[in-house]
Amino acid sequence: MSRVQISRFYAGEDPSSIQRAIEAIQEFSLEQDSNRKSASYTLDPNDDLILVTTGASAITITLPYIDDAQRKPYYVKKIDAGAGAVTVQGSGTEVIDGGTVSLASQYDVVHVIPERTIQITTPIRTWHIV
Numbered sequence: 001m002s003r004v005q006i007s008r009f010y011a012g013e014d015p016s017s018i019q020r021a022i023e024a025i026q027e028f029s030l031e032q033d034s035n036r037k038s039a040s041y042t043l044d045p046n047d048d049l050i051l052v053t054t055g056a057s058a059i060t061i062t063l064p065y066i067d068d069a070q071r072k073p074y075y076v077k078k079i080d081a082g083a084g085a086v087t088v089q090g091s092g093t094e095v096i097d098g099g100t101v102s103l104a105s106q107y108d109v110v111h112v113i114p115e116r117t118i119q120i121t122t123p124i125r126t127w128h129i130v
Contacts (some may be wrong), residue, residue, distance in 0.1 A: 018032075027096040036063070043089070049075040052103070054084030065091045066114040066125040073130065077109040088112070 034049040040060040043050065052087055061076050063069070070098060078086045086103040088110050090096055101110045117124040 037094070045070050045072060047074060048072075049077070051077055051078045051079045052086045054078060054086060055080065055082040055085040058087065059084060060087045060089060063088070063090050063096070063112065063114075063127060064071070066094055066116050066127070069114040070112060070114075073111055073113045075109060075111050076103065078103040078106060081106040090127050094125050094127060095130075097129050101129065 001128045005084065009102075033047070034051055035047055036053065037059070038053045038055070041050065043064050045064045045068045047064075047073045050061055052061065063074060076086065076088050086108075088101040090097065090100075096110075096112055101112075103110060112127045113130055115124060115126050115128055
């Protein structure tokens with residue numbers, strides 16, 4: 001699996017750079033690296049997709065600190081029909097659209113992206129559901 005790097009796909013005008021761009025695009029994949037969890041877990045900034053099995057227990061998945069999040073989306077999905085819910089929360093005082101997210105049913109999923117602004121006196125660091 002490879003991540004998209006826009007500059008890598010810019011072909012230019014000469015035939016050899018066009019050929020390199022075509023080869024790079026052929027290697028591109030939309031795959032997400034998945035990580036299966038059955039206990040509470042704090043996402044590593046390199047995680048992409050967390051597949052959670054709860055059974056009867058409640059599990060908490062904590063997002064990485066926004067400053068460490070590499071400006072990319074994260075996905076958390078409950079994959080079993082167990083009675084336990086998955087709570088997805090931000091780190092420290094960071095929140096997801098003002099709070100936390102609960103995934104109670106099998107196949108519930110949340111897709112979150114970080115927002116970080118540094119242009120104002122009090123920086124904004126929050127997560128948004130997409």
